[in-house]
Amino acid sequence: MPQPETLPAALRAAATAHADLPAVVDGDTTLSFRDLHAAVRDTARGYVALGLVPGDTVCLWAPNSWEWVVAGLAVSYAGGVLVPVNTRYRGEEVADVVERSGARLCVVADGFLGRSQVAELRAAAAERGTRGDAGGHALPGLDRVAAVVGIGDTTADGTTAFSSLGDLGAAVEDIDAVADAVRPDDIADILFTSGTTGRSKGVLSTHGQTLAAARVWTRTCRVTEQDRYLVISPFFHSYGYKVGIVASLVSGCALHPMATFDAEEALATIQRERLTIVPGAPTIFHSLLESPAFATTDTSSLRLANMGSASIPPRLIERMLGELTFELVIPAFGMTECVVATMCRPGDPDEVIATTNGRAVEGLEMRVVDPATGEVCEAGSAGEIQLRGAMVMQGYLDDPVATAEAIDPDGWLHTGDVGTVDAEGNMRITDRLKDMYVSGGFNVYPAEVEAALARLDGVVESAVVGVPDERMGEVGKAFVIQREGADLTQEQVVAFLRDRIANFKVPRHVELVPDLPRNASHKVLKPELRARATTKDD
Template sequence: MTPDAATIPGALVRAAGRFGDREAVADPHGEVRRSYAELLDRARTVARALVAAGIQAGDRVALCSPNTHHWIEAALGVLYAGAVLVPVNTRFTGPELLDVVRRSDARALFVAGPFLGVDRLEQLWHAGPAPRLEVIVRIPIGPDDEGDWAELTDRAAAVPVARADARAAAVRPDQVADILFTSGTTGRSKGAMSAHRQSLGVAAAWAHRGGLTEADRYLVINPFFHSFGYKAGILAALHSGAALVPQLVFDAGRAMQLVERERITVLPGPPTLYQTLLDRPDRTDRDLSSLRLAVTGAATVPVALVERMRAELSFEVVLTAYGLTEAVVATMCCPDDDPRTVAHTCGRAVAGMAVRIGDAGEILLRGPDVMLGYLDDPQATRQAIDADGWLHTGDVGRLDERGYLTITDRLKDMYICGGFNVYPAEVEQVLARLDGLAESAVVGVPDERLGEVGKAFVIPAPGATLDPDDVIAFCRQRLANYKVPRQVEFRSELPRNPSGKVLKRLLRSQP
């Protein structure tokens, strides 16, 4: 029996058939390399081990680990066994991990061993009991950590390959494939559920718009636990035959070394990633000429940055995109778009998606890849998806005559200064042109006279000298008075979620 092609197990089988001995994964952590045929074999092994442990079709399996080949094999194995994948943010504390495990009713957990000084499993047990959690597999990350990963092959021996293949063949396209918990930028996270056909749909749309092919080598810095790393990374590679090179932890010097060594062609990430590379004094010592495609977003993208990425980082194509956990990829630029279009818009709708602007300028999305709903939260689902099927994103934007979308801001980020609406993204776009400024985030803070005024959190460029008066004076020359920040605070970094978005609620909550 062959799995349905519109399911992730089917996509894996199809990729193994099409790409066979071509490299699927080149993991520099441990120097592990897998062909597509080997990747299918490893996913089958994980699936058989889960079946042997009593995991049933439809059971939820949580996965909390950084970007290595283990994550890819575990995720595909979970799905091959007909179970539901629940990726977990590796930045979560023990109580946050326990919350996801409990709310998802997970029966199994793949979890990294001690990593960056944190033992997540130990934190989980300290946080409290997880009565339904019956199977735990520790993934070895540290040099002295053996984990349980190597034991999967022995466990799998009790289950014939044909039994795992039957599980995979029984999966249907409309079944829930994964539950991704939102980043929680507005409070407690919610579990967005997507079907197999939807997760594959967004992957195919991203791969098509970016022109991803089997000739590409894709450095994945975006975390696999995030929708971008998982769906626009792992699943997009299954669709196209590209080779994945996961990076465990982002380090600019190591990233440049991998680009040179692995002849990386595709390198997506937030704007700060590219700015960091451009600011490296040793950048010219590395051969980055293999780079061809960058896809960015999640923040203001200055035109000058796009131009420098093409001129100094060798990218032939720089694209911006827009999406969220509930829809993943909604719009995306095209390879022939000019730098201004790339910097000022997020492109036009990808295949099958529709975009319109609703009340108060809110961006609404509808189409085949909008989530099924939130896990065990029908009220939140009804609030997010209206009776006509439109997803209310909470983002504010506008569409031009070409159907290209520009993000103005988040509804919740807009503040009112002296009776006038101020959209921080507009102020940040202006600040991006200030020499000596690497990045900024603007929020509204209380003011007795005006209600709210702007406060700019600023990261200076390496070696630059700025003071608050410089920042304010620059804005006064380019913005209406009510848009000019009244306060400036310098920072070495900004709080972010895994997709690179600045957590402005944390900035607003600070005195």
Template sequence: MVAVASVQTIPAVLRSAAERFGDRTAIIDGAVCLTYRELLEHVRMVARVYLAGGVRRGDRIAVNSPNTHHWVVAALAAHYAGATLVPVNTRFTGTETVDLLRRTSARVLVVAGDFLGVDRLAGIRAAAEPGDLASIDLVVRVPLPGPLPPDTGADPDTGTVDWPELLETARAADSVTPADVEARADEVKADDISDILFTSGTTGRSKGVLSAHRQALDVASAWADCGRLGPEDRYLVVNPFFHSFGYKAGILVALLSGAALVPQATFDAAAVLEVVDRERISVLPAAPTVFQTLLDHPDRDSHDLTSLRLAVTGAATVPVRLVERMGGELGFDTVLTAYGLTEAVVATMCRPGDDPRTVAHTSGRAAAGFEVRVDARGEVLLRGPNVMLGYLDDPEATAKAVDPDGWLHTGDVGRLDEAGNLTITGRLKDMYICGGFNVYPAEIEQELSRLDGVREVAVIGVPDERLGEVGKAFVVADGLSGDDVLGHCAAHLANYKRPRSVEFVPALPRNASGKVLKRLLVKERTA
């Protein structure tokens, strides 16, 4: 079991990890391999650069980079320097990133070089209006495969340092000693804001969610306990670090458990299979579509996957057959599902020993100190010490999300069984009304996922002159016709729930965390 009762700040947990796990491997990132002791030294070095750049307690440090060891070190160094971490979605445009930098008044920007064909720093500078980047005193450019792009258009008042120069920069920082760095880390308190994670923004402008160190560590501890992680585990992180699934259920879980992190910058099924084989990966959390892709990969059987023991996934729709195949064909001893959101991170989770139907049809029982209930509308409400502190500079939205009794209104619709297992059946905003009846697409998606041949499915409401709205199913499938899909619905769903049309697509649009972007389907909807 992982215990953090006496260690409730991220700098303290990092120090503890260096003491407890010492020369055990902390990160494997290609040719880079760091022990826990070496990780602490790298973090101290970067924190010294931050302090020399003028970072004070509570300042914001933004990290806009893919899953590599640089992200881990840069983020933990932000905590060590007493700053607040602001993870930036690597899929954001320059305009979206500038919006986050301006709203958080970030003092430091850690940004990738050329990644996926995009020079992010150039895009940020091109999108910025005069004054938008005035708060930034230091830019750290992270090298990815290939040369760093030239530093053009820099503000003369903003220092730009390339990652390979950080050691020299730290040694030259005469104004900041190693003792100063340790003193700053000592000043961090459990209730200090550790991070500002922005919501996915799929239904509007993203909101910045404020969390404290104690909260980030409590949810990570609960996740590690449910998964029974330990120092022998090797944890492949395909979930992006800018998302709580990669950061809090990834990096922080490893610090608490001593597992070795193996980050993957972009998801590639062939690369995942190769890494699992080569590095003897034991833990692989991901969205359901990732596991489906691995199962369907033509080279799967040519790799040794026997090291895999734990998979953690989550979605409104996780087919029972997928859970069974993950155990039988990918070799996982344990498959768990969980439910969370940025405002709570991990609220419920299955436990080892739960049967496949429980894992597929529910998101498990309350975890991390949460109470869970479902109100008269069917909305899932959460209460506990790990509900967010609030939204950044938005007391009105905060009051709307968290009521006076402390219940977080999630916007998700669900039900609880007698054992306390939560099943998510839809979203309040995702609901449509067909002939006067409320229809929750997640229920239809769950049923369609049971049809052999269906790989992925998303249902939306489209206009109908007689009924107001009817369902349309977007399906990724093998060897099925529209009549097959509609016939299955006719046999298993009430009439008002049945989609009236089907469109087969090669893939569903998703964001970086695996959530289906239904707004992109709605743009092209036809009855």
């Protein structure tokens, strides 16, 4: 039997194959795959009743929850294009995404983290003044928006309650025909990049590409309907959505979404629900291992950890295998523009798992290119990682210049990541091109320094950035989180590194900090650290 080629078809197939199995478990709410399909159909009808037509975009601004799963899949079922929005964005940033994507509907979890998201969005829209077509007045100033749908126990004035969409759309009879009309090459989603180094860009992906990413991940990780998956990565992120929600549709595993990450709550859920899968950024696993609750938590049910990070300290993987007792730790590499690019494989030697991001997945080519000369590097030589294949994005929303800069005429995606590929095809990320700094004429890749710091007793996590220096041009500054009870000094940190890495790589400045600034995907905001370091060191 051929595989479903669109998200609506994948949802229907899952509702048939896994009808009574749990699809989403969120607090007191459990939806089977049959329940999920029914809820998505009802919600899609409500969207149509509010004015959504195939091809329209819907912005979804909400934390991980069962409502997000239903609301997001319903966009595709109604023939629309999903635009997930970062929960950490402020009203002006969301208004920018709403306007740029031409959203017809906005689905908002009002009141999340004590904020009034609807009020913020309305204020930002009003500041922009009336523009666009006269499609409605739900958001004066962003008049293409026909309605704002509110998720939550209370509904702000002038919004439509998410819980009322089923009744609102009861008269819409042909929703399955709308879903059937969706094609594999239709744009399924526009995911905006994090924007930590500039204005965010909207990444366009088709239904076929989104499903392909989920399938290659679930096949490689051997995910089945027996798995129970703690989804910490936010659903607005490519990993939370495509390697979370969509992965559940193609495998039948149960999702346990977390609205905000809390190490103690995560450990309690792992033990109570006997969870088997926990993907996430390295900081997630640092936090679990360092939690006071870890020593008394039964984590024996854990089967699979997957980390989609550019750089992973080998010491962390050793601790995950030895202390968290994962059977499989699968490092991987991906980005919004190509969600799943490389993965380690079950059965790989420990050295490969601990030191690489694995090999290119099925359907993708990978090469390493010298950024200065444009020549393809030999095995083992460092250069920019470039990717080519069917899962590479269609391009950036309304930005042909940025698209041409990212994807060259031969179809190679320039990732901006520096790395090496060995003779067996295993890729190792060295760092981001933009994070590299030059000290005394030598290139320094912070990830290498951070990996060395991870082996210093008392260090939980670190981040290294380059700061201006009159003599050397730039030197390193390390921000270090130390373990509770440790009493590290700058001198100890520097002495430890001098025994392990070249002198020009050793940071000249060390600051012990309680935490590191992060975005909602738990990535460290290095531009913020650079600004902080420059200010303090001036």
